Amino acid sequence: MAAEKALALVVRATDWSESSRICTLWTREFGKIRGLAKGGRRLKSRFEVALDLLTTCSIVLLRKSSGGLDLLTEAQVVERFPRLRTDLTALYAGYYIAELLADWTEDYDPHPPLFDEAVAALRELGAPPGSTGLRLARFELVLLRELGYQPVLEACAVCGAEVDGSRLAFSVALGGVVCVACQPGQRDRRPLSAATWQALRVLGESGDAWQRDWPPAVRGELRQLLGQYVTYLMGRRPRLLPYLGS
Numbered sequence: 001m002a003a004e005k006a007l008a009l010v011v012r013a014t015d016w017s018e019s020s021r022i023c024t025l026w027t028r029e030f031g032k033i034r035g036l037a038k039g040g041r042r043l044k045s046r047f048e049v050a051l052d053l054l055t056t057c058s059i060v061l062l063r064k065s066s067g068g069l070d071l072l073t074e075a076q077v078v079e080r081f082p083r084l085r086t087d088l089t090a091l092y093a094g095y096y097i098a099e100l101l102a103d104w105t106e107d108y109d110p111h112p113p114l115f116d117e118a119v120a121a122l123r124e125l126g127a128p129p130g131s132t133g134l135r136l137a138r139f140e141l142v143l144l145r146e147l148g149y150q151p152v153l154e155a156c157a158v159c160g161a162e163v164d165g166s167r168l169a170f171s172v173a174l175g176g177v178v179c180v181a182c183q184p185g186q187r188d189r190r191p192l193s194a195a196t197w198q199a200l201r202v203l204g205e206s207g208d209a210w211q212r213d214w215p216p217a218v219r220g221e222l223r224q225l226l227g228q229y230v231t232y233l234m235g236r237r238p239r240l241l242p243y244l245g246s
């Protein structure tokens with residue numbers, strides 16, 4: 001077994017025995033991995049603080065050849081996100097990000113842009129105050145794109161007709177907008193306002209559009225729509241979803 005290095009975000013950490021900890025890590029190099037840190041709970045262990053939930057760390061791991069847990073041999077803190085300790089809304093949003101990465105991605109399926117987006121989101125959640133829902137929406141749109149579920153927004157998901165934002169609906173089953181002519185046949189549709197349609201397009205394209213002053217109605221609709229879409233795709237409602245504001 002060769003030792004490999006990676007940059008990792010801790011998305012789940014469970015104490016396993018008196019001295020060990022099992023962690024789910026989302027790494028830039030390998031995607032999701034599950035590792036055992038022996039001695040990970042020992043006082044003053046070099047693991048102790050690095051393997052806390054929502055910490056970025058550099059790790060050294062020994063990969064298991066088939067099944068089982070990888071073995072973590074080193075972990076050092078690279079970055080923490082102090083605002084998460086003082087802003088409860090931002091903390092819940094951070095837990096939500098961790099939940100989606102831990103439960104909705106495959107082992108060893110790397111997506112470096114998704115890793116970078118998660119770390120950027122954790123850094124920016126809660127600043128400025130009130131922007132957490134929008135920052136989260138940006139993260140979700142990058143996640144959806146990376147996992148192959150980018151919403152279809154430019155054309156009707158049923159007939160392919162180009163749409164201009166007026167009188168649209170969104171279907172979670174189709175993963176996109178439905179034009180007015182096709183709406184009667186789409187039972188899972190929900191209305192989609194032109195302003196929120198525009199926000200979805202802009203937030204997906206631009207990394208800093210979440211900082212704009214989007215109206216509360218748009219923010220609320222975005223939160224609802226993305227929550228429903230993620231719930232549909234995951235096959236269950238994320239545990240943290242009810243704790244997210246708009």
Ligand SMILES: [Zn+2]
Pocket residue numbers: 156157158159160161178179180181182
């Ligand atoms: Zn149509």
